[in-house]
Amino acid sequence: MPRTKVLIISDTHGFLLPPLPAADILLHAGDLTTNSWPSEYSKTFTYIAAHPAPLKIVIPGNHDRSLDAKFTAANPYTSAARRADEVRASAEQARALGIELLLTDGLHNYTLPNGATFSIFVSPYTPHFGDWGFQYYTGKHTFDIPACDIVMTHGPPSGILDEARVAWHRFEVEHAGCEKLLEAIKRAKPQVHCFGHIHEAWGAYMAHWGTDGEVDDQQSRYLQRYAWLQPEKRKGPLTEEQKEKVDQFAKDKACVVDLADGDDKIVPGQQTLFVNAGMMDELGHLSKAPYLLDLMLPSTAKATDGQISTS
Numbered sequence: 001m002p003r004t005k006v007l008i009i010s011d012t013h014g015f016l017l018p019p020l021p022a023a024d025i026l027l028h029a030g031d032l033t034t035n036s037w038p039s040e041y042s043k044t045f046t047y048i049a050a051h052p053a054p055l056k057i058v059i060p061g062n063h064d065r066s067l068d069a070k071f072t073a074a075n076p077y078t079s080a081a082r083r084a085d086e087v088r089a090s091a092e093q094a095r096a097l098g099i100e101l102l103l104t105d106g107l108h109n110y111t112l113p114n115g116a117t118f119s120i121f122v123s124p125y126t127p128h129f130g131d132w133g134f135q136y137y138t139g140k141h142t143f144d145i146p147a148c149d150i151v152m153t154h155g156p157p158s159g160i161l162d163e164a165r166v167a168w169h170r171f172e173v174e175h176a177g178c179e180k181l182l183e184a185i186k187r188a189k190p191q192v193h194c195f196g197h198i199h200e201a202w203g204a205y206m207a208h209w210g211t212d213g214e215v216d217d218q219q220s221r222y223l224q225r226y227a228w229l230q231p232e233k234r235k236g237p238l239t240e241e242q243k244e245k246v247d248q249f250a251k252d253k254a255c256v257v258d259l260a261d262g263d264d265k266i267v268p269g270q271q272t273l274f275v276n277a278g279m280m281d282e283l284g285h286l287s288k289a290p291y292l293l294d295l296m297l298p299s300t301a302k303a304t305d306g307q308i309s310t311s
């Protein structure tokens with residue numbers, strides 16, 4: 001089983017990123033832009049295409065509404081609709097550059113040059129909140145997620161790395177994740193579920209599945225949390241282990257999680273690593289580190305001589 005590096009980013013909003021570490025797979029979990037402008041797509045796609053990862057998989061988020069055909073059809077007088085043709089041309093350019101730009105729910109299978117094979121389910125959809133794209137009303141979207149290695153959605157599941165501060169509720173914390181998505185993840189139990197959308201909930205959570213199919217809170221734990229980076233939001237001092245992790249991902253310029261070996265080694269079917277990789281902070285800066293995971297994936301008989309195969 002080849003050791004495979006998976007780089008995860010999200011919510012870059014059309015800004016130029018700092019240099020990213022090398023990986024076998026690059027995943028972008030949406031919000032490629034802020035205003036869904038063609039120039040933002042072009043900047044983002046050009047940057048992603050230049051990364052050395054042989055496979056780059058990208059989904060849109062709610063800010064990328066000009067890629068949402070249903071949104072532009074229903075809102076023909078918006079700027080997103082007026083720019084839709086130009087944005088579609090940018091999307092085709094991205095695909096020509098080798099980016100797997102996926103705009104709908106679905107399961108995809110890939111074989112990497114290192115011989116690893118994996119399946120990934122993607123979905124750009126999030127619960128309705130304002131005048132954005134790729135949205136659904138609560139309970140009106142069913143995530144039909146089969147057994148797979150990785151799930152990438154734009155939004156989080158309910159109760160996991162989904163804490164949002166809502167202005168008109170005096171910035172009280174609310175859980176903004178989707179209950180239907182959580183139910184689907186419980187059934188599929190992927191090794192990794194990555195997303196973004198809720199910027200202030202950046203972090204990683206190792207969930208252990210109990211015999212009842214629910215998350216076992218006693219066994220599960222946070223690997224990183226955004227509050228660790230913000231002294232004013234901590235409920236107490238960092239532990240020595242937390243300090244070491246903060247120092248290490250500042251040094252690596254990524255949160256490195258080894259799911260193939262060591263303390264964080266994952267047991268497929270028994271654990272799922274949830275990752276909120278939203279890089280933008282509340283001030284509009286890309287201040288948070290990307291995630292770099294080491295995974296053990298099934299392998300084919302031989303490597304693919306630098307070529308990606310799909311099914």
